Each structure stands twice: as structure tokens, then as C-alpha cells.
Amino acid sequence: xxxxxxxxxxxxxxxxxxxxxxxxxxxxxxxxxxxxxxxxxxxxxxxxxxxxxxxxxxxxxxxxxxxxxxxxxxxxxxxxxxxxxxxxxxxxxxxxxxxxxxxxx
Amino acid sequence: xxxxxxxxxxxxxxxxxxxxxxxxxxxxxxxxxxxxxxxxxxxxxxxxxxxxxxxxxxxxxxxxxxxxxxxxxxxxxxxxxxxxxxxxxxxxxxxxxxxxxxxxxxxxxxxxxxxxxxxxxxxxxxxxxxxxxxxxxxxxxxxxxxxxxxxxxxxxxxxxxxxxxxxxxxxxxxxxxxxxxxxxxxxxxxxxxxxxxxxxxxxxxxxxxxxxxxxxxxxxxxxxxxxxxxxxxxxxxxxxxxxxxxxxxxxxxxxxxxxxxxxxxxxxxxxxxxxxxxxxxxxxxxxxxxxxxxxxxxxxxxxxxxxxxxxxxxxxxxxxxxxxxxxxxxxxxxxxxxxxxxxxxxxxxxxxxxxxxxxxxxxxxxxxxxxxxxxxxxxxxxxxxxx
Numbered sequence: 001x002x003x004x005x006x007x008x009x010x011x012x013x014x015x016x017x018x019x020x021x022x023x024x025x026x027x028x029x030x031x032x033x034x035x036x037x038x039x040x041x042x043x044x045x046x047x048x049x050x051x052x053x054x055x056x057x058x059x060x061x062x063x064x065x066x067x068x069x070x071x072x073x074x075x076x077x078x079x080x081x082x083x084x085x086x087x088x089x090x091x092x093x094x095x096x097x098x099x100x101x102x103x104x105x
Numbered sequence: 106x107x108x109x110x111x112x113x114x115x116x117x118x119x120x121x122x123x124x125x126x127x128x129x130x131x132x133x134x135x136x137x138x139x140x141x142x143x144x145x146x147x148x149x150x151x152x153x154x155x156x157x158x159x160x161x162x163x164x165x166x167x168x169x170x171x172x173x174x175x176x177x178x179x180x181x182x183x184x185x186x187x188x189x190x191x192x193x194x195x196x197x198x199x200x201x202x203x204x205x206x207x208x209x210x211x212x213x214x215x216x217x218x219x220x221x222x223x224x225x226x227x228x229x230x231x232x233x234x235x236x237x238x239x240x241x242x243x244x245x246x247x248x249x250x251x252x253x254x255x256x257x258x259x260x261x262x263x264x265x266x267x268x269x270x271x272x273x274x275x276x277x278x279x280x281x282x283x284x285x286x287x288x289x290x291x292x293x294x295x296x297x298x299x300x301x302x303x304x305x306x307x308x309x310x311x312x313x314x315x316x317x318x319x320x321x322x323x324x325x326x327x328x329x330x331x332x333x334x335x336x337x338x339x340x341x342x343x344x345x346x347x348x349x350x351x352x353x354x355x356x357x358x359x360x361x362x363x364x365x366x367x368x369x370x371x372x373x374x375x376x377x378x379x380x381x382x383x384x385x386x387x388x389x390x391x392x393x394x395x396x397x398x399x400x401x402x403x404x405x406x407x408x409x410x411x412x413x414x415x416x417x418x419x420x421x422x423x424x425x426x427x428x429x430x431x432x433x434x435x436x437x438x439x440x441x442x443x444x445x446x447x448x449x450x451x452x453x454x455x456x457x458x459x460x461x462x463x464x465x466x467x468x469x470x471x472x473x474x475x476x477x478x479x480x481x482x483x484x485x486x487x488x489x490x491x492x
Binding site: 033037040043045047048076077081086 | 164
């Protein structure tokens with residue numbers, strides 16, 4: 001492991017551990033990502049399109065970890081792509097948490 | 106007299122200064138997806154001239170035009186269908202026709218507007234004059250199961266071709282008797298994600314997501330059924346992730362070759378339209394979304410899916426490769442050429458503007474402010490099959 005990777009790893013661990021959720025600037029980026037880029041399949045208002053609706057009432061009965069894994073790894077055999085190149089597992093979990101309650105504008 | 110003056114004033118310049126006659130050939134509209142507005146534009150002045158609100162959820166919205174180019178029919182994601190008068194710059198009529206729509210088309214004779222719906226899956230036909238519902242054709246592919254409809258395209262004889270994402274079929278619905286449509290069904294392949302009709306209206310093509318290849322139906326000889334072409338076209342063995350479904354509508358035929366987005370790959374596929382065989386692949390800088398020919402066919406402009414959606418590549422069809430690369434703005438969602446192609450308009454969603462470029466020397470000619478702009482539609486579409 002290179003030094004920079006190691007430092008990044010430490011940094012990554014510490015931000016997740018201390019903050020537990022992405023910082024405000026990153027939250028804004030994630031909200032934008034979900035509304036705009038996930039929105040191309042799920043609809044900007046998340047009411048569904050080629051992909052299913054992602055509103056609280058649609059997700060309520062589904063386990064959050066499974067949904068976060070769907071975002072992170074995608075769902076093979078369906079158009080749902082993996083997003084792991086663009087966000088961390090913790091960020092996927094944060095997105096699910098927001099989707100299940102109320103997703104910010 | 107005074108009353109008359111006031112009335113005149115209220116009627117604005119229209120009645121008093123004599124009618125301001127004008128054609129519609131150089132008009133168009135920009136969809137502002139986030140705020141439910143459209144901005145009306147003039148492609149000669151390269152300026153906006155009006156803005157209309159109240160169109161609902163316009164994400165993934167598209168528009169088609171009446172034959173005279175005066176009216177635009179805008180299909181919103183929320184199932185809204187809005188008819189706009191470009192000359193009077195106002196909404197003529199607006200209905201909510203479904204729960205979740207994805208676009209629409211207008212018939213050869215201009216009398217029927219057809220919307221394609223995800224939910225409830227199917228198509229609906231409306232009188233283009235009144236937006237009165239004429240007929241509904243559910244996309245039922247198994248008892249009680251309805252498919253999302255994709256790729257709806259107008260073809261000759263008031264027939265519409267489309268594909269069923271969940272049902273794996275191509276269907277052709279004939280509205281020559283608008284209230285009693287008849288539908289033919291053709292097995293096509295797994296998960297068609299979009300479709301297109303060739304400019305002559307002869308072939309309907311549906312790109313497949315669930316398997317490699319493109320399903321093709323010869324609309325002049327539909328009895329022969331759909332067949333698969335370009336079997337090596339697709340995501341391939343590794344099943345590449347796709348971050349945005351490519352759009353086949355607005356595709357390109359130039360010099361006897363078709364240019365198609367290679368789904369999942371950083372390539373544009375070149376296909377000989379006489380044989381429907383692949384004759385080349387052109388590397389580009391991202392997963393292509395729109396691959397659009399300048400009207401004369403000399404250039405092909407390509408935009409990309411996230412995360413490369415700030416880039417645009419221009420292919421010179423004579424050279425057979427990308428000859429110009431640009432990063433015009435943030436999140437370039439759509440491109441529209443002036444009727445004869447001397448300039449192109451690009452919507453930069455995250456910059457909140459539409460950028461106008463000269464296609465010959467790539468000089469920037471101007472920009473127009475717009476809130477989260479997505480689709481740009483000029484009235485020149487009115488006279489083209491499949492637009």
C-alpha cells in the first residue's frame with residue numbers, strides 16, 4: 001500500500017467514524033447526483049421512470065442495507081448500475097437513509 | 106373611444122398596430138426541467154422571446170410540433186401533455202394523461218398526438234386539435250402484466266411503432282381509424298430500451314439492453330417479423346454498467362452510414378444502412394447518450410452520460426474520427442441544430458444556460474439563460490419523420 005493510499009485510508013476511516021455522515025458540501029453533491037443523475041432513470045422527483053419509484057412509501061418495507069448494496073454494487077441483469085466508482089458505502093447508506101425519510105430538494 | 110383605446114391596449118399591439126404576421130420556421134423551445142418552464146426562442150435572432158410556466162415535472166420531457174410549426178406538444182414526466190402556441194406564446198391546453206410518461210409523437214397527417222407511458226404502461230392517442238382522448242392501447246404482454254413503453258416513433262399511414270421494455274416486443278399500432286386502432290406484435294428481444302425510425306420511415310430499430318444486438322422491423326414488410334442485427338452491438342460479455350440510457354431518437358444517418366451510441370462503451374458504432382452490418386467503431390470520451398448528425402451529415406455531435414457529461418465530441422464523417430473535442434459546460438444534456446445546421450445549441454444543465462456554437466469553426470456565438478435546461482426542440486422537427 002502506498003503512503004498516499006494509507007493516508008487516504010486513515011482519513012477515510014476517520015471521517016466516517018467521526019462524522020458518521022458526509023459533510024455538508026458532499027451532502028449537497030450527493031443530493032444533486034440523486035436528483036439529476038439517478039433521476040434520469042428514477043425521475044427527478046423520484047416517482048419512478050425506467051427504474052422504480054424511490055419514495056419512502058416504496059422503500060419502507062425493504063431492508064436499508066440491501067438498498068445501500070443495490071446502490072453501491074448495482075443489480076446485475078437490470079439497468080441499475082453500480083455507483084461504487086463515485087461514492088462510498090457510507091454515502092450509499094446516507095442516501096438510503098434520506099430516501100426512506102425525506103429526500104432533500 | 107376611450108374604451109376602445111383601453112381595449113386596444115389590452116389586446117396589446119396585435120389588434121391596433123396591425124397583426125404582426127410571421128412564420129414559425131425559425132422558432133423553437135427549451136425545456137427547463139427543474140421549474141416546469143419552457144423558454145421560447147428564435148433561431149435567427151438567437152434570442153429567447155417568451156417564457157411559459159406551469160408545465161409540471163419536465164424531467165425527461167420532450168416535444169413534437171404540429172405540421173405548421175405553430176403548436177408544440179410537450180410530454181412531461183408526470184404524464185402532463187401541454188399544447189403551446191409558439192406565436193401567441195401561451196398554453197392552449199394542458200391535460201394530465203397518465204401517471205408517468207416518457208415522450209410522444211405526432212402522426213403523419215398531424216391530426217393525432219400519441220403519448221407513450223411507463224405507468225400505466227401503454228400508449229394513448231389524442232386529437233391534436235383538442236387533446237381529446239381518442240384511444241388507449243395498453244401494453245399488456247401477459248395477462249394482467251403491462252410493460253413500460255419505449256421508443257415510440259411515427260411512421261407512414263398514421264401508424265406508430267414502439268417497443269415494450271418489460272415485454273420484449275416491438276408493436277405497431279395503426280390509428281387510421283383513430284378510435285379503433287389495431288395493433289400488431291413482434292417478438293424483439295430482451296429489454297428494448299429505446300427505438301428509432303429511419304428518416305424514410307421504413308425501418309424501426311430497437312436497441313436491446315438485456316442482450317447484445319438491435320431488433321429491426323421492416324415496416325414495409327412487417328409480415329417478415331423483427332430480426333436481430335448487430336449482434337455484437339451491446340454491453341458484451343462483461344455487461345458494462347450504463348449510467349444513462351442512450352437515446353436513439355434523433356440518431357444519425359449520414360452518407361449511407363448510421364452512427365449509433367455503443368451502449369455502455371466509450372464508442373460510436375458505424376453501421377452500413379444497406380447491409381445493416383457494423384463497419385467501424387469510433388472511440389469517444391465517454392458513454393454516448395445522443396449521437397446526432399448535423400443536417401448535412403458532415404458532422405456527428407456526441408454527448409455523454411455521467412460522469413463525462415461535461416464533454417462533447419465532434420466526429421467528421423469524411424475523416425471517420427473525432428476531429429474536435431470540447432468541454433462547453435456542466436452537464437450537457439441535449440443538442441439541437443439550426444434547421445440547416447450552421448449552428449448548434451447545447452443545453453448546459455448545471456450552468457443554467459444554453460450555449461450556441463458555430464458548427465463550422467466551433468466559435469461560441471452566444472448563450473441564453475435557462476433554469477436547468479434539458480431538451481431543445483426547434484420547429485424544423487415538424488416536417489421530419491421520427492422527430
